[in-house]
Amino acid sequence: MKIYHYHGKKNVSGERIKEARFHLHLSQSDLAARIQIEGVMMERDSISRVEIGTRFVADYELMVLSKVLGVSVNWLLGLDS
Numbered sequence: 001m002k003i004y005h006y007h008g009k010k011n012v013s014g015e016r017i018k019e020a021r022f023h024l025h026l027s028q029s030d031l032a033a034r035i036q037i038e039g040v041m042m043e044r045d046s047i048s049r050v051e052i053g054t055r056f057v058a059d060y061e062l063m064v065l066s067k068v069l070g071v072s073v074n075w076l077l078g079l080d081s
Helices: 012-024 028-038 044-052 061-069
Strands: none
Touching: 012 044, 012 061, 028 044, 028 061
16 A cells, blocks of 8 residues: 655644644653554554654544544644644
């Protein structure tokens, strides 16, 4: 599978994920643990790479991230302000 870049990044949601995580006062490890509780295996280093845009985010990961962070998928994608 070829992973494409969009404006130099592999995802468009990383900055919003970091913003929402900071708003909830969660560490990357805390966020990874909450995601794992939802059944998606994502480690702290994966969260870090998502936030800096060097890791692709699957659609099911985006759904779980939005649930855990209490924001919409559209907001994570930058479609809502």
